[in-house]
Amino acid sequence: MTDKTAIRDAATIILLRDRKTAPAVLMGQRGSGAAFMPNKFVFPGGAIDAVDATVPLGAPLPPVCADRLTEDSALPPGQIAAAAIRELWEETGHILGTTGDWPEAAPRGWRGFAATGHLPDAAALQFVFRAVTPPGNPRRFDARFFLADADHLRTDPDDFSRAEDELAHLQWVPLDKARSFDLPFITEVVLAEIAARLDDPGPPQQVPYFRHEDERHFMERLGGRSPLAP
Template sequence: MTLADPPFDAAADLADAPRVGGRQRPRDAATLILTRTRHGQAEVLMGRRAPGHVFMAAKWVFPGGRVERADFTAASGTELSDETAQLLAREMPSRRARALALAAVRETFEETGLILGTQAPTASVAGPWREFRAAGALPDLSALSYIARAITPPGRSRRFDARFFIASSDALLHPEPTAGSGELDEIAWLSLDQMQNLDLPAITRFVLGEVAARAEQADRPLPFVRQLHGRHIVQRL
């Protein structure tokens, strides 16, 4: 598989989000990589960002977005696995780690309509978790594994300190996406081979390589991609 262990394409990463100047502190964000196997082939859920977006317009990405205040207090049906919690604990307090995981689940629901959760009585809550809870579910954090981290280079119109989580479609309450919020104008389950010719951000292509490599080496050290002193580096954590 040619995506198994690609080098990180620094030039493509800079082209994905050209420098616009100014200083921004990266905001915490989380991404969810949903996987399944169909006819013997591994597939990943991908969405194409609508052309009008300021950041990564018209590119195919994983669902995800920034952490909201409500993610620090939202209820869940399960908690992070010990392994995932321990990996995140090396970087942050448990409250922040849990908020990142919840953001990955919430953003995926908002963008695709997919619920990574356990069935629960419907509940009326205010804020961004309202529709998720009204659907009769609580987030299933135990299904998440932490596999990568990346910080957007300085000077971009948006900067994120993004953690990438992965989960099997077996943890979804229903298997097929809906239109979601409209942030993604197309949503599809795609094989790694099908994604070769798509317009993918460099970081997305790199993390897809990690997904493929983890199928052969489950305990693979997770990568941390960032720019230091004008150079991209990939550190293994």
């Protein structure tokens, strides 16, 4: 039977701290009543909204990241990047932004961020992974994962006082201990990718893409389309 669950576009952000000394990533736990991945520890992220396409960026994405985001996607790269920064703000209270005034009133969903006096800083993001939720799940997402160094934050990395209640137990998880947490499968895969990139601070030329076709799973590379594994 064909899975007719609609696939929503989504953006996720992986904040990395102390890359060279004691690397850790920011994660939180989804609620037990969540329809999607209850109780799992995840990175901040969520669905991309139409309004994210109208948001002015304080700085654009690195060109290679923008190019990879256009592959197999009709969404503007800036919209995807803005969604990741908005989700980070909503779920953790952290700001990835450049100081500046908005040219006009911020749209709904962005008013709190704009009130801090910042525009979203897409230059701080690196597009590092893309994955589509497998068939059979109650909700499915086509998620783009961005990596950002915590040094780019305009907020105290340990202050979560402005976070909404979507994620509990927000914390910096040591990268070498993350797999001891209750994680979704794809999060484990992404963590392995991040661990492999610790010595390479630049954005990747090729981006792993986990997708599904005819009930089979594929891992490909955006920016070359070389299959990794059937």
